[in-house]
Amino acid sequence: MKTLQHIIIAVLILVQSISFSQESKLNSIKEKFNSLVKEQNKGVAILIKKNNQIKTLSLGNFSLNENNVFNIGSATKTFTAILILQEVEKGNLKLTDTIGKYVMPIQNVDASLTISQLLTHESGLDEIIGKNIEKIFYAKKDSLYNDNLLDQVEKNNPKMIGKFDYCNTNYFLLGRILEKVTDQSYFDLVRERIIEPLKMKNTYPYVHKNLPNLATPYHQNKDVTKYLDYRYFANIAYAAGSIASTLSDMEIFYRSLFETEILLKKETVKQMIESGNEVYGLGIFKSNYKNIKYFNHGGNNIGYSFANAYNPKTKNLFLLFTNSRRIPIGKSIKNDLFAYLNDEKIEDFKSINIADFKEITGKYLLKEANLTLEIKQEKGKLYLIVEAQGVKSELTQKNKTTLYDMAVGATLTKIKGNTNSLTFSQNGFTTTISKITTP
Numbered sequence: 529m530k531t532l533q534h535i536i537i538a539v540l541i542l543v544q545s546i547s548f549s550q551e552s553k554l555n556s557i558k559e560k561f562n563s564l565v566k567e568q569n570k571g572v573a574i575l576i577k578k579n580n581q582i583k584t585l586s587l588g589n590f591s592l593n594e595n596n597v598f599n600i601g602s603a604t605k606t607f608t609a610i611l612i613l614q615e616v617e618k619g620n621l622k623l624t625d626t627i628g629k630y631v632m633p634i635q636n637v638d639a640s641l642t643i644s645q646l647l648t649h650e651s652g653l654d655e656i657i658g659k660n661i662e663k664i665f666y667a668k669k670d671s672l673y674n675d676n677l678l679d680q681v682e683k684n685n686p687k688m689i690g691k692f693d694y695c696n697t698n699y700f701l702l703g704r705i706l707e708k709v710t711d712q713s714y715f716d717l718v719r720e721r722i723i724e725p726l727k728m729k730n731t732y733p734y735v736h737k738n739l740p741n742l743a744t745p746y747h748q749n750k751d752v753t754k755y756l757d758y759r760y761f762a763n764i765a766y767a768a769g770s771i772a773s774t775l776s777d778m779e780i781f782y783r784s785l786f787e788t789e790i791l792l793k794k795e796t797v798k799q800m801i802e803s804g805n806e807v808y809g810l811g812i813f814k815s816n817y818k819n820i821k822y823f824n825h826g827g828n829n830i831g832y833s834f835a836n837a838y839n840p841k842t843k844n845l846f847l848l849f850t851n852s853r854r855i856p857i858g859k860s861i862k863n864d865l866f867a868y869l870n871d872e873k874i875e876d877f878k879s880i881n882i883a884d885f886k887e888i889t890g891k892y893l894l895k896e897a898n899l900t901l902e903i904k905q906e907k908g909k910l911y912l913i914v915e916a917q918g919v920k921s922e923l924t925q926k927n928k929t930t931l932y933d934m935a936v937g938a939t940l941t942k943i944k945g946n947t948n949s950l951t952f953s954q955n956g957f958t959t960t961i962s963k964i965t966t967p
Contacts, residue, residue, distance in 0.1 A: 554583055556874045557864050561857055562587050564922060564934070569749060570856040574848040575775040578869055582779065587861075590851060594775040596743040598849050599735045599761065600834045601827020603778075604771040605699050609647055609811020610785070611706050611717050613796050620709050623647070623810075630705045636681045638689075643705065645689070646698040647811055648804035652688035654681050657696035657768055664764055665830045666755055673759040678704075692805045696768040703767025714767050722791065726784050728777040734761040734770040742772070743851040745831025748918060752831055769827055775847045782838050782845055786823075801840075817866040828853050835862060844869045854919070859937030880910055880925045887947050888940075892961040894952060901952075901961060903931075903940070912938070 554576070565572055565588030573592035574585040584594045615621045621630075621643065628639025636654065645651045656677045667673075681697060703714045710717060715733035723731050732739060736758035745752050761770045773781070784790050786797065800810045801823055807814060815822045815837065826835040833855045838845040846865040850856065864874050882905065889910070891902045902913040903923070910923040912933045921935035930941040938954040940961075948963045 553868050553874055554585060557861070557868065558585055558587060560864070560874065560877065561861055565589070565856050568856045568920075570746075570850055570852055572848055572850045572855060572861065573775060574846065574861075574865070575779055576844075576846045576865060576868065577779060577783075578842075578844045580843070584775075588856070590744065592743055592849070592851060595730065595741060596849075596851075597730055597732070597739050597741050597772050597774055598743045598834065598851065599745075599765075599769070599827075599829050599832040600771050600773050600778065600849075601765075601769045601829040601832060602696070603825045603827040603834055603836070604765070604767065604769045605827075606785075606811045606825045607718055607722055607771060608699050608702050608706070608714075608767045609800065610791050611714075611721060612643065612647065612702055613792055613800065613810065614721060615706070615709055617793060617796060621705075627701060627705065630708045631701065634678050634681065636683050637678065637701070638684060641689070643702070644803070644810075646702050648808055649692055649694050649698055650688075650690050650805065651695065651698055652685045652691075652693065653695050653697045653701075654684055655695050655697055656680050657700065657764060657766075662830065665752075665760055673757075673763045677764065692807050694808075699768035700766055706767070715762070715770075718771065722781075725790055726777075726780050728773065728780055731771065731773040731777045731781075734758055734765070735772040736761070739772055741774075743832070743849075746852045747830045756831075765829065769829060775849065778834075778836070778847050779845070782836070782847075783843075786838060786840055787843060817870070820870065833858075837862070837866070839869065842869070854935065857921070857934040860924075860932075860934040863937070877924045880923065880931070881928075882908065882910070884925075884928055885910060885931060885942075888942060888950060888963075890963045890966040892950065892952075893964050894959070894961050896957075896959055900964070912940070 570588050571590035571592040572587040573594060573596060575594045576583045586593055616623060623642065623644040625643050626640050627643065633639060641651045677700065706717060707714055718733045735756065737756045745756065800812060803810050813824050815824055820839065822837040822839055824837045830853055832849065832851060833853055834849045835855055835858065836845065836847045846869065848855065848861065867874055889903050889905050891900055894901055899914060899916055904911050904913055910931065912921045912923055913919065919935060921933045923931040923933055926932045926939065930939055932939050936954065938952060941951040943949050943951060949960050952959050952961045
């Protein structure tokens, strides 16, 4: 009897120890990023599910949390893909069907493109939603919302047919196809087939000003609530980016998609994640962290940004959002969340020794993207500034020769004997950037 009691006590102590360790790691993430996010006057809410336990964090300003409503942006595309695949399961359409079977001829849209090519972004179509997005968001002319966006599609790139090239136009068209096949509005389909069956009580087919607990949207450090217009989300973002939700509801969504058959059959979900190309399946990105497979679909829009990752083997995930167009220090935060899910050490930032990098401040040209990057010293810190993209990211030191950009995960490395150039690396891409001006 005593032996059994000892075993029970030992197990309880072990569970408490593990729980304390996990809590400690989360606290270290908060301590690491909280002041940096505050300094940028940004806020981030995080939900992490590990070993079937859900934890949450709030960083920076605005006290954002798992129950705040926000626009999930392009994560809407996964919802759209599910609706299409439900029609496939019912036998109402095939992935090999051409779009010309369902929509009237559209100028500059090849009617022979298939539904599968739209789902996987392999159509070569011209981008319509991303064009002049700020102009449309701030628009006061009602006519902008009444125009047919598909009439604005320019000539496609036939060389990109069959190759991955992310484009919102694909999912705008899929929304139209769904409405043609079902004789229902896209928003009714989202509500009836996904939101209601999953009991996502704080999820809505599109954003509007009066949504309860809506996180205040900021753009370029300004509250843009007064510019919110449901027509922007319903007519422009539409099936490519309209939906509003919360982190709590999105946890239900991903759990239901991957762990139940409420939305799709298991074999259909398998098809969803295995089809397509190396980067993108049917409405979902394929990614990996240290050779561990994850599936995700983030999104950003004016006023909101969302990121996530789900591991189908462990059923662990993380979700995070901010009430601005980019997640501050996003790459670094996500890397630490991956580390947390995989029981790795959360590394501290190394403070920069300005003397080691003072000579590299100035403006550089990234030729491949025709972008000007500036490395600037302010108040004992170094920043990477990309004015064209509205990016100002604090740099941290990896070693004596390399700086790390915490927002997008780029590294900048000094070249021995050359003070006018740096090695620039990001997401497997490496090039040399050359200085064009000095401070």
